[in-house]
Amino acid sequence: MEYLPNIVFAIILFAGIGYFARNVNRLRRNIKLGRDVDVSDNTSLRWKNMARIALGQTKMVVRPIAGLLHIIVYAGFIIINIEVLEIIIDGLLGTHRVFGSLGTLYDVLIAAFEVLALLVIVSVTIFWVRRNILRLRRFVKPEMKGWPKKDGNMILYIEFVLMVLFLTMNGADYQLQQLGADHYTQAGAFPVSQYIAPLFEGMSISSLVVIERTAWWLHIAGILFFLNYLYYSKHLHILLAFPNTYYGRTKPKGQFKNLDAVTEEVKLMLDPSADPFAAPAEDAAEPEKFGASDVMDLTWVQLLNAYTCTECGRCTDECPANQTGKKLSPRKIMMDTRDRLEQVGKNIEANKGKFVEDNNQLLDNYITREELWACTTCNACVQACPVSIDPLSIIMDMRQYLVMEQSAAPTDLNNMMGNIENNGAPWPFNQMDRLNWANEE
Template sequence: MAYIDNVLFILLLSAGFGYFAVNVKKLVRNIKLGQPKDRSDNPAARWKNMALIALSQSKMVRRPVAGILHIIVYAGFVIINIELLEIIIDGIFGTHRIFSFMGGFYSFLIGFFEILALGVIVAVAIFWIRRNIIKLWRFAHGDLKGWPKSDANIILYFETVLMVLFLTMNGADHYLQTQHYSHFIEAGAFPVSGLLEGIFSNFSLESVEIIERIAWWLHITGILIFMNYLYFSKHLHILLAFPNTYFAKLEPKGKFKNLDSVTAEVKLMMDPNADPYAAAPPPAEGELPAKFGASDVHDLDWVQLLNAYTCTECGRCTSVCPANITGKKLSPRKIMMDTRDRLEEVGRNIDANKGTFVPDGKQLLNDYITPEELWACTTCNGCAEACPVNIDPLSIIMDMRQYLVMEQSAAPTELNGMMSNIENNGAPWQYSQMDRLNWKEEL
């Protein structure tokens, strides 16, 4: 009976990390559904990007209020969870504050953790007010209806409860230490939770121990639940911001990629020794015919799918999008959320069919993202520049545009007219090639 708590804790820990591993495996599989993309170049620049953007959050502080508050919450969760290691060891072996042998440094750590926990509670309260009372435009936008709006508030409540449990656990522990009760040895400094001593003095020592144990169990259970909730929430960026910034595009944002198949065709046209009437070689066995652009998540590359899962839903991209600002339907945030939702739908399809995707008659184009949204984009790259974790919505928009133009000939009338004029007249305007140089007469 003496070890029943330890056994229960090990079972809880195994279940929490086991389910987390299952979700991570599913996440990796879904991302790998994307097309190959080589992002192994220039590792030094990639490590620098990850350090500056994901770790130091250099792009977050471009909006100082939100940036500083986010850093407090981020630092609080990362640093406070260092104590999670001690909780795990204590839970497995039945010890009490196993790292207390560090003496003064341990006291500094616990005190620092508590100040950060209080900072997190204050920052989360301000975030909640910004979302639900002030209702900032980017949080009240139409693409945050339903689950995305609820998810953001659930996370704020979760973070508050975890920090309150942390301080309650420490406060009860500290009071029992001062009373030299049972195995509660004096260890650590408690500048915040120590203020609760007056409350605990109204209870018997046995009751305070029960409060400490309940808070301890709820705190570790809450952390495990929150860890597994990440997969279903926008807070997945806590984990994916690091690989996403590492694998982000390094080329200038205005540089667009050329389609290899089109480049090869142009080179063939310019080759005087090539046979213009030669038939294209048939696809190899098991290889699908070449497809221009993207109509579904399978056609996007794995970096774009990683982008979709990393989206923080902060709305900075949409708030600077000139198309959205002028009332167009396009929202870069919605592009990323739709891509993630479709990818999740495809993943559930694979799970339901024992590892094989069965066509469901749906695709990302039209069922999630409309051509109206795609053609509203000005390709200004404002969304990619504003994103705090280097997500590139424009790359998805351009790939889907390519599909519309090159596979469905479904470009807007004005664009089709311009392309026809370039093909026939060598200029975007509808006049004879013989008149192309008439403008020079006006100089």
């Protein structure tokens, strides 16, 4: 019975990590459904982008208040995880504050954890007020109703409770240390929780041990729950922001990719010795599908983008189409892509590793044509994203499918392309008349 708590802890720990590993495998499988793309270029720039954007949070502080609060929560998440390492060792070995032998360094670390925990509590409270009382415009868009709103609040509640449990655990521990309780050696500095400790005055040592142990168990169980909740939450970006910024776009934002098939056609037209009516070689590869109508037509980087989306709404807030009342929301494009990808993943699981046609696709069933054609291709959404997500690339690939596979461009666009083909300009005027304006008085 002496080792029962350690056994129970080990079971909970390995079950939590095992379930997390299962979710990571599902995530990898879904992302790998995308087409392959070469992202081996500009390695040094990619590392710099990851260090600057994901680690350094440089794009978050463009909006100073939200940026500062996010940095506090981010730092709290990273640094307090050092404390989680101690909890895991203590839980497995039956020790208590195993790093206490570090002396002054340990005191400094625990003090820093406590100050950060308090700052995180303040920050998530402000975030909750911004979402639910001030109701900032980007948090009340149509796509943020239902689960996305609940998810945003759920994360704030979890972070708040975890920090309160941490400080409660330390406050009871501090009081037990003052009473000289067995197993509670003098270790750590408690600049915040020492002010919680007076709430426990007059309690017996056994009662304090129950409070400290309960907070300890709930804290580590809450962390494991949070770890496994990430897969179902927008907070998956905590893990994916680093690879996403590494694999993010390195070319100029206004530079669109060329289609090899179209390039070859143009070269053929410009080659006077080529026979434009010649049949393709027998071993020629079958032409690839132009553009994208479903998630499997997108690249794996675009699918990684979808899972990394933080749903912060900065992209939609900057979108001129959205600002003028159009249906387009770049955030919704990413959320829809992720939702469709999840649907495809569940289809594969239900059919023993094979996708079975479900009469759904990203185009029309999730993203409407009206949304796609509302985009001005200004790249404001790409510039605004704090984790290097590129909604425009998905919009352009789906437009390409509509134009080149379905000939379903809007009438105005068809007229423009016809004018370019016939007149060398988007306007319906003969080339011979292009300079007539110069003769007008």
